[in-house]
Amino acid sequence: xxxxxxxxxxxxxxxxxxxxxxxxxxxxxxxxxxxxxxxxxxxxxxxxxxxxxxxxxxxxxxxxxxxxxxxxxxxxxxxxxxxxxxxxxxxxxxxxxxxxxxxxxxxxxxxxxxxxxxxxxxxx
Numbered sequence: 001x002x003x004x005x006x007x008x009x010x011x012x013x014x015x016x017x018x019x020x021x022x023x024x025x026x027x028x029x030x031x032x033x034x035x036x037x038x039x040x041x042x043x044x045x046x047x048x049x050x051x052x053x054x055x056x057x058x059x060x061x062x063x064x065x066x067x068x069x070x071x072x073x074x075x076x077x078x079x080x081x082x083x084x085x086x087x088x089x090x091x092x093x094x095x096x097x098x099x100x101x102x103x104x105x106x107x108x109x110x111x112x113x114x115x116x117x118x119x120x121x122x123x124x
Contacts, residue, residue: 002028003119006047008038008064009081010056014104018051021108027115035059039067047076048119054082054093062096069097077118081106 003026009015010033022029030045032038036058042050050068052061059067061080068074077100080093085103093101100114 002026003049003115004045004047005029005049005051005115006032006038006042006045007051008032008035008056008061009051009053010034011053014053018106018111021111025112025115035061035064038064042068042072049077049079049115051079051081052098054080054084054089061098062092065097079114079118 005022005027007018007029009018009031015031019029019031030041030047032041035052035056038050038052039059042064050064052064054061061082065078068076068078078098079100079102080098081102081104082089082093083104090101100118102110102114
């Protein structure tokens, strides 16, 4: 069964890299370029995982997570991606309700491991 992922990343080069990593995996990916698009698409579709760049135009990853958790009352796994490698950023992501955190650049192995870990939390 394919994993349905909403992937929000505003940088075109990063989207190409992540798409190359995930192209031979059992994933159905819906790509969006900003937080506002992520919210709109999330309202209209069902996903197994949301992957969010933290720094995006429109709404950032924190705001999108807040929408998912508070407005939609959804406990879908959320994975944060950020260039900020600080311990405080990781803590902030987890305190905001995200289930995982990876700092860029992200290795293929780390991304695939987090996707497996987080989607295993889902009850189907």
